[in-house]
Amino acid sequence: MATPIIECIDLHKSFADHEVLKGINLKILTNEVVVIIGPSGSGKSTLLRCMNLLNEPTAGKVLFEGYDTSAKDIDINAVRSRMNMVFQNFNLFMHLTALENITLALQKVKKVPKKEAIVLATEALNRVGLTDKENAFPGQLSGGQQQRVAIARCVAMQPDAILFDEPTSALDPELIGEVLDVIKHLAETTGMTMVVVTHEMGFAREVADRVVVMDDGLIIEEGPPNEIFVNPKNERTRIFLRRVLKEIDDMDPLKPKYEGVTLEPEAPSVTFGEPQMMKDENPPSDQGPSGTLGRWFGFRGGRKKK
Amino acid sequence: MVEMDWSIIPEYFDAFMRGLTLTVEIAVISIILGFIGGILIGMLRISKNPFVSGLSSIYVEAFRGTPLLIQIFLVYLGLPQLGIEVESALVAGLIALSANSAAYQAEIFRGGVQSIPKGQMEAARSLGMTHNQSMANVVIPQALRNALPAYTNEFITMIKDSSLVMTIGVLELTLTGKLISAETAQPFVVLIFVAILYFILTFSTSRVLRYVEKRFAIPGMMGSE
Numbered sequence: 001m002a003t004p005i006i007e008c009i010d011l012h013k014s015f016a017d018h019e020v021l022k023g024i025n026l027k028i029l030t031n032e033v034v035v036i037i038g039p040s041g042s043g044k045s046t047l048l049r050c051m052n053l054l055n056e057p058t059a060g061k062v063l064f065e066g067y068d069t070s071a072k073d074i075d076i077n078a079v080r081s082r083m084n085m086v087f088q089n090f091n092l093f094m095h096l097t098a099l100e101n102i103t104l105a106l107q108k109v110k111k112v113p114k115k116e117a118i119v120l121a122t123e124a125l126n127r128v129g130l131t132d133k134e135n136a137f138p139g140q141l142s143g144g145q146q147q148r149v150a151i152a153r154c155v156a157m158q159p160d161a162i163l164f165d166e167p168t169s170a171l172d173p174e175l176i177g178e179v180l181d182v183i184k185h186l187a188e189t190t191g192m193t194m195v196v197v198t199h200e201m202g203f204a205r206e207v208a209d210r211v212v213v214m215d216d217g218l219i220i221e222e223g224p225p226n227e228i229f230v231n232p233k234n235e236r237t238r239i240f241l242r243r244v245l246k247e248i249d250d251m252d253p254l255k256p257k258y259e260g261v262t263l264e265p266e267a268p269s270v271t272f273g274e275p276q277m278m279k280d281e282n283p284p285s286d287q288g289p290s291g292t293l294g295r296w297f298g299f300r301g302g303r304k305k306k
Numbered sequence: 307m308v309e310m311d312w313s314i315i316p317e318y319f320d321a322f323m324r325g326l327t328l329t330v331e332i333a334v335i336s337i338i339l340g341f342i343g344g345i346l347i348g349m350l351r352i353s354k355n356p357f358v359s360g361l362s363s364i365y366v367e368a369f370r371g372t373p374l375l376i377q378i379f380l381v382y383l384g385l386p387q388l389g390i391e392v393e394s395a396l397v398a399g400l401i402a403l404s405a406n407s408a409a410y411q412a413e414i415f416r417g418g419v420q421s422i423p424k425g426q427m428e429a430a431r432s433l434g435m436t437h438n439q440s441m442a443n444v445v446i447p448q449a450l451r452n453a454l455p456a457y458t459n460e461f462i463t464m465i466k467d468s469s470l471v472m473t474i475g476v477l478e479l480t481l482t483g484k485l486i487s488a489e490t491a492q493p494f495v496v497l498i499f500v501a502i503l504y505f506i507l508t509f510s511t512s513r514v515l516r517y518v519e520k521r522f523a524i525p526g527m528m529g530s531e
């Protein structure tokens with residue numbers, strides 16, 4: 001069994017007297033892809049930000065490769081250079097080109113000489129499919145392209161782990177796919193350790209080794225995706241999943257707009273079988289649900305395990 | 307009505323130019339010292355240490371809340387009384403103008419830094435850059451760009467306010483004009499000419515800074531083509 005690369009031990013975080021994390025215990029293993037889901041405000045972002053100490057835990061600790069990150073003699077910058085973060089709003093350096101966004105930290109943090117940094121940055125841009133955008137400024141790129149540059153900025157640092165905080169939720173729907181594909185590809189080809197907060201359930205099911213469900217500052221359930229999505233044990237997980245799926249369903253352009261008319265959506269290529277939970281529970285809407293749900297839960301091809 | 311005699315301008319041209327040169331020197335020096343001082347005081351102002359930020363905030367409020375003329379007199383007449391000798395009226399004027407401008411420029415700098423979204427700093431820190439590296443490479447370059455219009459304003463104000471040091475006998479453009487007008491009894495001609503010279507200075511400053519603004523505009527952001 002692999003060793004934990006990130007370990008949260010009884011992690012608490014309060015803002016003023018508002019307790020946001022109420023005792024999180026979580027181990028992230030090397031090469032593991034962990035997806036964190038949960039309702040808005042449940043503390044997912046705060047948990048990620050405590051992992052790399054952008055937020056300081058109120059109590060409890062975070063171990064990175066066995067070292068207590070809040071210990072006095074730990075160089076937090078060294079830890080962060082090995083555990084990068086991808087933000088919801090990309091946070092690219094607006095005054096620098098795509099290439100310079102990537103070379104900056106390579107030069108300043110890893111002390112890579114400029115020429116080499118440019119080579120590494122170019123490679124990283126290739127990886128995310130932005131070879132021709134080296135000299136573009138963030139303001140000249142689409143949201144999806146900006147997020148891919150942000151991912152390349154992390155990848156070029158060759159970190160041990162990347163934390164993704166809702167990497168696609170600021171994107172227009174048509175741009176979500178390209179970013180998810182890049183993350184998926186990264187997971188498949190590099191075996192990089194990843195912690196991903198997302199509302200993209202199809203992606204979660206496809207890429208995650210393990211899904212962690214948070215609610216109200218606590219982890220309420222965790223397990224392999226087919227377990228969480230198909231047969232969740234916790235009632236609140238079920239309620240959350242049903243609501244998320246309902247929202248997706250409401251936004252679905254293929255959903256029949258006329259009362260009494262039920263269209264059968266395209267047949268999905270489901271690999272994990274029919275979602276059991278929905279058979280036990282009331283369907284999320286009053287139309288025949290299994291086709292629609294199957295499509296949202298379904299996915300093409302699993303992650304290749306090495 | 308006394309006849310306008312424009313011939314005094316070529317006649318006293320060298321004297322006007324000496325005054326103009328000194329005005330430019332005073333303005334440039336106090337703008338530069340004020341710029342550097344402004345960044346230092348501005349950095350202290352955004353410090354998390356309440357003592358440090360409190361101290362710099364007192365500095366800013368003191369210089370912003372009292373007349374520049376009083377500050378000039380205090381440096382020139384007041385400091386010697388405390389046993390601090392000031393070399394000359396010119397030096398006293400430079401000290402007062404720089405210190406005053408530093409207070410205003412500290413506020414401009416602070417505003418610039420605070421206009422940069424928190425995410426920029428966080429992204430830099432999350433890659434392992436230190437606070438200082440992140441400030442120097444990510445926040446400040448953007449903050450200065452955003453603050454350029456405000457800096458332009460302050461620089462123009464400094465050019466005009468440098469005339470106040472005439473009151474302690476520094477022979478810059480305004481005092482030169484005043485003396486020439488007394489000597490020639492042509493105040494209108496002389497003062498119009500002096501005003502035109504000031505306008506040339508301020509107008510070219512604003513043009514140059516407009517160019518700098520355009521030149522350093524971030525492509526794809528507001529203000530760029």
Ligand SMILES: Nc1ncnc2c1ncn2[C@@H]1O[C@H](COP(=O)(O)OP(=O)(O)OP(=O)(O)O)[C@@H](O)[C@H]1O
Nearest residue numbers: 015018020038039040041042043044045046047166
């Ligand atoms: N810097 C802060 N100061 C005060 N309160 C905060 C701060 N950051 C987060 N919170 C509060 O902590 C709670 C959890 O926020 P968090 O962003 O971690 O939730 P989340 O699970 O990521 O939600 P979402 O899905 O909406 O991103 C919220 O109630 C939020 O208002």
Ligand SMILES: [Mg+2]
Nearest residue numbers: 044045046166
């Ligand atoms: Mg969040």
